[in-house]
Amino acid sequence: xxxxxxxxxxxxxxxxxxxxxxxxxxxxxxxxxxxxxxxxxxxxxxxxxxxxxxxxxxxxxxxxxxxxxxxxxxxxxxxxxxxxxxxxxxxxxxxxxxxxxxxxxxxxxxxxxx
Amino acid sequence: xxxxxxxxxxxxxxxxxxxxxxxxxxxxxxxxxxxxxxxxxxxxxxxxxxxxxxxxxxxxxxxxxxxxxxxxxxxxxxxxxxxxxxxxxxxxxxxxxxxxxxxxxxxxxxx
Numbered sequence: 001x002x003x004x005x006x007x008x009x010x011x012x013x014x015x016x017x018x019x020x021x022x023x024x025x026x027x028x029x030x031x032x033x034x035x036x037x038x039x040x041x042x043x044x045x046x047x048x049x050x051x052x053x054x055x056x057x058x059x060x061x062x063x064x065x066x067x068x069x070x071x072x073x074x075x076x077x078x079x080x081x082x083x084x085x086x087x088x089x090x091x092x093x094x095x096x097x098x099x100x101x102x103x104x105x106x107x108x109x110x111x112x113x114x
Numbered sequence: 115x116x117x118x119x120x121x122x123x124x125x126x127x128x129x130x131x132x133x134x135x136x137x138x139x140x141x142x143x144x145x146x147x148x149x150x151x152x153x154x155x156x157x158x159x160x161x162x163x164x165x166x167x168x169x170x171x172x173x174x175x176x177x178x179x180x181x182x183x184x185x186x187x188x189x190x191x192x193x194x195x196x197x198x199x200x201x202x203x204x205x206x207x208x209x210x211x212x213x214x215x216x217x218x219x220x221x222x223x224x225x
Binding site: 004031033035040041042043044045048055056059091093099100102103104105106107108 | 118145147154155156157158159162202204206209210211212213214215216217218
């Protein structure tokens, strides 16, 4: 079966621009997560969706970051007024139920802000 | 804030050698997971340990969860070049959905 799909795989943007990163989770997975992985670091939690709602957005760095999952499947991570420090790999993961269920990660979107 | 310290950060060994990677914290975790990540790909779950003192084996890989559920180790026997990758430990807190990752151990196994 298909795994978690993230598009684009690479995104280069200029400082100050707006970007959208897309995640297609595994079909039937109700839980969806966004993590950010900077060079030489482990992934850092950003936000967790259970169904359509953001159950925990405590990891979003500031109000330039926003994520939606309007139909409980595909999710979009939106970053406004991008800064060079936003450059990282943005990973999406999904799991069957959420708490205690194994996470399945996509291959990430590598964002470079110039 | 829960932190996970992994050591060593880098490890380069010859095929056939044994190795151990450590994951330590001052915090208690409800479970701990080990992932392997290759360049350009997302982390892939290897194992989840839940009970203090638990030992799990996956072929040549042995995972142990500390009695106090604050630390864990990954031991690889007779390493092979295919074992090369970034090994990440991740702990789940009370919420059991939010993972705190270590920085990882980058393992290179030379033929």
